[in-house]
Amino acid sequence: MSTLYRNPYSSCNGSSNQTNGIINSKTPISNRSDMKHARRIIVKLGTALITRENEDGLAIGRLASTVEQVSQLQNEGRQMLLVTSGAVAFGRQVLRKEAMMTMTMRKSLSPKDILQNSRVAIQRQACAAFGQKGLMSFYERMFQQYNIGVAQVLVTKSDFYNLDSRKNLQATLDELLNLNIIPILNTNDAVAPCIDTDAEVTAAKDDIVINDNDSLAARLAVLISADLLLIMSDVNGLYTGPPTVEGSRLLHTFCPKQDLELISFGARSKFGTGGMESKVKCASWALDHNVAVVISNGQIDKAILNMIDGKKIGTFFTNAPTETLPVDVQALKVRDGSRLLQRLTAEQRKTIINKMASNLIEYSQDILEANKQDVEEAMKEGTYE
Structure with a gap:
């Protein structure tokens, strides 16, 4: 039988307790070594991670590995929540094949129409409606292998901007998490406006505009007082420039207030609606609201588990400026x-x-003292061996 947890984030007395060594009180994570204490964790999966490189179906192996890692953390007593992309891309892949099969033999084999037919344009909303069904069915079957229940929650901007809807969403997610059920969220693209440019994800006075699943994950993390947000994609983290450009280097730690001028952004992924610039804006906003954030490559073996253990994987966002x-x-x-x-x-x-x-x-003497401080800092970051 699943263990029922009371929600420590809405406790009236503000007292803190501990479950399996996991801190239940909401304390901001300031370095990598503290991530092992995170209890409420959101994992955001990008479209490029979920779908195959040839755009022909789901990347079953990568998703199975992700589900296994999330299940392990859930069974350790943590509260896991998934924000998944991929419904539109998956639905488009399947519906294109369906559209091709419904064509007449003469039209589908006509040489001048072969290229055009292979790129049949399917309405985005229809792709989302069809793809979400298959995506959710896959998650449900995979998590059943670990005796974990899942719940689908589709949201739109109005669910956050409307006070009553936002309270209902928060209450629903809290109850599901306390029942040891993993909520799986996605934007309801079947009815949502079709906006898919990074420029649309801009900072508002107090909040961020929800135009992709990066911004959705950030808003959810703040709404439910998550300890940690893991943004998983097909890149190793944040680079000083596009990863393919010579001289670009991976930033293991990023302070938005100090390092923003050091980076330049490239083109966004061909699969999804976001890009690295969107991820950085959303991660920075979540960080300002006391949610720790890491951007990492979900294709790395056991990336999620290793990050929770404090390993130096991906880019860790921090508000503490680096002095060296x-x-x-x-x-x-x-x-x-x-x-x-x-x-x-x-x-x-x-x-x-x-x-x-x-x-x-x-x-x-000064050198030895500085070296001692470096060792202590490395131990905090989980990079000391």
């Missing part, structure tokens, strides 16, 4: 410095080395 340069940046500067040294004379290099040696002796 990342290791890879330091390495680049060392390389450039070594090239400058090579152009110096032997006497000039000797002078520099002697000066460095004397500084090491003079400031040895």
